[in-house]
Amino acid sequence: MxxxxxxxxxxxxxxxxxxxxxxxxxxxxxxxxxxxxxxxxxxxxxxxxxxxxxxTLLGGRESSTLKGQNGTGDDSNxxxxxxxxxxxxxxxxxxxxxxxxxxxxxxxxxxxxxxxxxxxxxxxxxxxxxxxxxxxxxxxxxxxxxxxxxxxxxxxxxxxxxxxxxxxxxxxxxxxxxxxxxxxxxxxxxxxxxxxxxxxxxxxxxxxxxxxxxxxxxxxxxxxxxxxxxxxxxxxxxxxxxxxxxxxxxxxxxxxxxxxxxxxxxxxxxxxxxxxxxxxxxxxxxxxxxxxxxxxxxxxxxxxxxxxxxxxxxxxxEQTGRESKGLTRLWRLIGKWMCRTREEAVFFGFASAMMAKEREFKLKVYPTLGFSIIFPFIFLFTNLQDGRGLSDLATGKMYLFIYFCGLLVPSVVIMLGFSGQHKGAWIFRAIPIQDMNAVYKGTLKAFLVRLLVPLFLIEAIIFTAIFGLRIIPDLIAVLLCLFLYTFISYLLLGPELPFSEPFQAVQTNRSLKMIPLMLILAAFGFVHYAATVMSYGVYLYMGILLIANIIAWHRGFTDVSGKRGFAQR
Amino acid sequence: MDNNKPVITIRDLRMRYGERFVLNGIDLDVYQGQIIGYIGPNGAGKSTTVKIMLGLVEGYTGEVRILGTDIAGDSMDYKRKIGYVPEIAEIYDTLSAQEYLTFIGQLYGMREDDADRRSRYLMEILGLKDVFGSRVSSFSKGMKQKVLLISSLLHNPDILFLDEPLSGLDANSVMVVKEILALLAEQGKTIFYSSHIMDVVEKISSRIILINGGRIVADGSFVELKEQNHEGTLEDIFNQLTGFNEHRSLAEQFVSVVNEVRI
Known part of the structure; x- marks a missing residue:
């Protein structure tokens, strides 16, 4: 000392x-x-x-299992x-x-x-x-x-x-x-x-x-x-x-x-x-x-x-456990409505609770959510400075900047695999889960419902205030696109048991996988832009997205199961 | 080997948290060399009593004297003669065992090299020589328990307060610690021991005090308690005196609920 x-x-x-x-x-x-x-x-x-x-190693040394072993060597405050x-x-x-x-x-x-x-x-x-x-x-x-x-x-x-x-x-x-x-x-x-x-x-x-x-x-x-x-x-x-x-x-x-x-x-x-x-x-x-x-x-x-x-x-x-009963029931209802199987609903409920309560997860993920609310505006303001006024802006197509808030999707999808309480993950191995896809699907749906949609709503309301009601069809299309994008992110990033790894294990090579995902998001944005040029293009775009979503969320998971995932872990 | 002068005297001790009375008038004399098994159901007021004696909890009424000093005064010198093993969580675990133990020793007024030397010996004897310089956070439950035990004895106290001192220890370590406690008592130290494991309390205590609802409901050696209550084990006596006889029916209910599910 x-x-x-x-x-x-x-x-x-x-x-x-x-x-x-x-x-x-x-x-x-x-x-x-x-x-x-x-x-x-x-x-x-x-x-x-x-x-x-x-x-992350630096952060890891304190709160992980690594800590004891290095003794008191590096004390230099x-x-x-x-x-x-x-x-x-x-x-x-x-x-x-x-x-x-x-x-x-x-x-x-x-x-x-x-x-x-x-x-x-x-x-x-x-x-x-x-x-x-x-x-x-x-x-x-x-x-x-x-x-x-x-x-x-x-x-x-x-x-x-x-x-x-x-x-x-x-x-x-x-x-x-x-x-x-x-x-x-x-x-x-x-x-x-x-x-x-x-x-x-x-x-x-x-x-x-x-x-x-x-x-x-x-x-x-x-x-x-x-x-x-x-x-x-x-x-x-x-x-x-x-x-x-x-x-x-x-x-x-x-x-x-x-x-x-x-x-x-x-x-x-x-x-x-x-x-x-x-x-x-x-x-x-x-x-x-x-x-x-x-x-x-x-x-x-x-x-x-x-x-x-x-x-x-x-x-x-002191331990006190009071919980607002009404809200819990509401989420359970939404879970039942959103999920096809009971197993899926169980993991929907579990993931929602973790997202709302696990403090370390919140500390790592919520700032990302905050940034993604702000991002589109930073780009909007940068454009304001180029000499155009707000009224000028309102008639243009700058609202497509809202796609930038989709950047949160891949990083949160990665983070879903991590938790401050990763040790509890033994439960996944100890219980007989019939369909591992239910685990991933339930978790992703919980992400959509509890994090993505509320955030998007906030963003959409502000955008509507700036650009007027005319952009509402576009916003719906963007939301559908983000649903699809979540599925794509999951596909490319690979399934990870939810909340099963310590945050110290977040690897940087994962950020490399983010680059193609960003390009995909940009591609969606360009397609959307192209669609706005056509008459009724937005509705066409919306329709395509809707069908793609249905296919992805209904069929997409069964296709994945054989190829990768649980067996190799 | 009871002496005439008690080392701890408690008179009409009462304590209230908000509306709820935790202690409802405890009277107790503890003599030198006794190993007191202090037992009672959860929430009976065991740890509150101990915490009051250590000066951790204030706001009680009644009188508590330890080694002749009324602890209500501003005097804290009596704490030099006390050792305390709290629950496992209560330890600065980012420190190494060496750092923690010398720190505690110095708080008791020992010299640093003295505290260091003694804790090193004691760690070595309990088989923890190799981890003396490692951080406590990397220790197993049993190892932490040993560190806490050493920290309570470094300064050679006259009275020892132990809160579940055997939890997490393996069977061999339990034997060592039990032997240590017996030897310490033989040399005239007083040990105040609270636990939920009745078998251990039954074996090592020279006197058992059972509290329930903030009152002492039984006080005496195991043999005396057995004669008074005509029950076989301390566990049975405990159940009888705390008015708990539903264990069978609760267990049956539990198992029947477990059996309801058929997959």
């Missing part, structure tokens, strides 16, 4: 801690252990960015090594710092981005620290006073925050120092620390509320969705922020409004305006005061509420 430099720094304050009644040696030891354990986890931010390259990703993300703020002297506007943006990034990574990566229920049994049963344990926990979180914010804010801080001078730099620095306090307090308060009114499972869901949001937010945020400069005119004057009091990032811009621009208006002064007082009040409240927080944590270990 390393002796961390951070801890050596902390040693200088030994006297102060002991003065507060903290058992310093023990607290230091707890921190050392906690930091070591953090070093062996992989932050969400890295896990996802490395997925596309060869990195993986967390520290991941910091450059945060620094890279922080670059996005530089333009806001340098572009002008409209501090109110620029710094609101900067602190808004900081709030989003730091808070989401705190929630997604450090929830396990805040919410570790093992602490209770392991630490409280030892001869330690409560102050030592609370202090260790608080400092642990603050150390983590310090590193993340330092990494994220460093680029813009340096640029700010060069561009705007030392006073700006100092205000910026102090405010970053205050923002950290605010974030810790806000996060704890959020957990407190969720735990107060819901159970632990709900909180785990909240954390899961924040992780998903972080992944989507960062990817899309990048697309948008840089495009933003083309759309928004930054020279306009800032106008104070009452609702800005609800947005902490706006307060944080206040002091810059107050000190640097000499704006002494009531709003700016009020913002500045809030910036100074609220974070400090927040962190004090947090320390005070710690015991109550710990008590609520107990809920995390």
């Amino acid at each position: 390393n002796d961390f430099r951070t801890l050596k720094l902390l040693d200088r304050f030994r006297g102060a801690f002991e003065g507060m009644g903290v058992q310093y040696d023990q607290m230091r030891r707890i921190l050392q252990v906690k930091l070591t354990m953090d070093g062996r986890r992989v932050p969400t931010i890295v896990g996802n960015s490395s997925r596309r390259q060869k990195g 993986r967390f520290i090594r991941s910091l450059w990703v945060y620094a890279l993300l922080g670059i996005v703020m530089i333009p806001f710092v340098i572009m002008g002297n409209n501090y109110m506007f620029q710094m609101s943006f900067v602190f808004g981005i900081m709030l989003f990034m730091v808070m989401t990574s705190l929630i997604s990566d450090f929830s396990s620290v805040l919410l570790d229920i093992r602490d209770k049994n392991i630490l409280y049963s030892k001869p330690l006073n409560h102050r030592t344990i609370s202090m260790a926990k608080t400092i642990h979180i603050l150390i983590y925050m310090l590193f993340i914010t330092a990494a994220i804010m460093l680029p813009s801080l340096l640029v700010g120092l060069i561009r705007n001078g030392i006073v700006f730099f100092l205000i910026f620095l102090v405010e970053i620390v205050l923002m950290d306090f605010l974030i810790v307090a806000l996060t704890a308060f959020l957990y407190f509320l969720v735990l107060r009114f819901f159970d632990g499972e709900k909180l785990k869901d909240v954390i899961n969705y924040v992780q998903i949001g972080l992944t989507i937010g960062i990817t899309i945020g990048y697309q948008l922020v840089f495009r933003l400069f083309d759309f928004v005119d930054f020279s306009f004057r800032f106008q104070p409004k009452w609702w800005q009091f609800l947005l902490p990032p706006v307060w944080f811009a206040g002091p810059f305006e107050y000190v640097l621009s000499g704006d002494r208006s009531g709003y700016v002064a009020a913002f500045s005061l809030l910036t100074l007082l609220l974070p400090i009040a927040g962190i004090l409240l947090y320390i005070k509420m710690m015991p109550a927080f710990e008590r609520n944590l107990q809920k995390l270990s």
Whole structure:
């Protein structure tokens, strides 16, 4: 175990801690252990960015069977090594710092981005620290006073925050120092620390509320969705922020409004305006005061509420299983209606439940769903910039960009073979399944019903709003095409027992198989385009697709069964 | 070898979670050298009692004294004399066994090299020498259980609280651990042992305490309990005292439901 430099720094304050009644040696030891354990986890931010390259191994080492064997060899804190990703993300703020002297506007943006990034990574990566229920049994049963344990926990979180914010804010801080001078730099620095306090307090308060009114499972869901949001937010945020400069005119004057009091990032811009621009208006002064007082009040409240927080944590270990009965029955009905055989309906139900509940699956797949909603719009906007207006767009055939959301189909079809709970897959081998095709068919149908159709509906509604009702026949054709496309993806990617492999085993050579699939999707798009040129072409296209679908979903599976699949596994 | 001075005294201990009373007035004196088998059905309040004594749960009423100290005060020094084996899940398993054990030892105030040396010996004796430096997450259930057992004994405590200490251990290891517990008790250590496996409790406990509904319903050595209740095994006594006599009819119902399906 390393002796961390951070801890050596902390040693200088030994006297102060002991003065507060903290058992310093023990607290230091707890921190050392906690930091070591953090070093062996992989932050969400890295896990996802490395997925596309060869990195799944990196994510795998932690949560898979590989982990124990490599002992304690590579301790050189993986967390520290991941910091450059945060620094890279922080670059996005530089333009806001340098572009002008409209501090109110620029710094609101900067602190808004900081709030989003730091808070989401705190929630997604450090929830396990805040919410570790093992602490209770392991630490409280030892001869330690409560102050030592609370202090260790608080400092642990603050150390983590310090590193993340330092990494994220460093680029813009340096640029700010060069561009705007030392006073700006100092205000910026102090405010970053205050923002950290605010974030810790806000996060704890959020957990407190969720735990107060819901159970632990709900909180785990909240954390899961924040992780998903972080992944989507960062990817899309990048697309948008840089495009933003083309759309928004930054020279306009800032106008104070009452609702800005609800947005902490706006307060944080206040002091810059107050000190640097000499704006002494009531709003700016009020913002500045809030910036100074609220974070400090927040962190004090947090320390005070710690015991109550710990008590609520107990809920995390409690098992409660309430489920909305009505909805389950609805899905079962849909399953019966969708599936020919009972076996198929069983796997339809199983796959739907896994898609909706398995958190690791959601973490891996839902961001893809998010992207595929956004993708068509990114292309639409790119075309907008080429000088055409929205009304011009509405009469054209740009709605065919909706095909881009079909990109999710192959990647989700691949992901259907994986799960965080792959060990449960022994059941496929232990039970006598008469027709393996029922397994694949039921699973794919569940994907269509629970993921693809809802997503497509959202997309279709927005598109209809832009392009008008005239595109509805086209949209129906696209949906039929996506059904067929799902079948084709399944054929080309090969059947895989659903939810039977760990995510670490996702292989990159599979992405190679994606390329022909993308071409196929493009081909569908072109055929559709050609069909729109003919009169009634769309209906013809629709008819062909319908017949193809019927053949594929009724006959397609029986043909496959002999050739490949279960026997060879 | 009962001494006159009890090491644990509990007086009128009550505990409430929300509306539900978990403990309804427990009175108990535990003497040095006893191996207490603390048994009861699920939800009877066994682990709550243990957790209160360890200072993990607050908000009880009544008095608990351990080694003469009232644990309600801010004093935590009494915990130096206590060892605790929690359930298996309660372990920092991303650490190696070595790291975990020295950490725990140091929390008890031991020197690092001392904790390291002792845990290495103890691991070696229990046949885990080769995995001393491996992460606990890669261990089997039985190996983790051994690590927990060592972590509870590193600092040579006077009282030992064990929660299902034999789960996951193979038959040979069970024999070793049972022998260890007997030797420790012989040397004057007190062991407070909760388990659901009646055979083991029956064999190793010098005194058995059965609680049900938050109250002590039986207290005495196995022989004494047998005389009072005219039943053959501890399992039978347990069933009788907890008012459970439906096992036969429940089993019959279960099997008849199983038999309904004919494929």
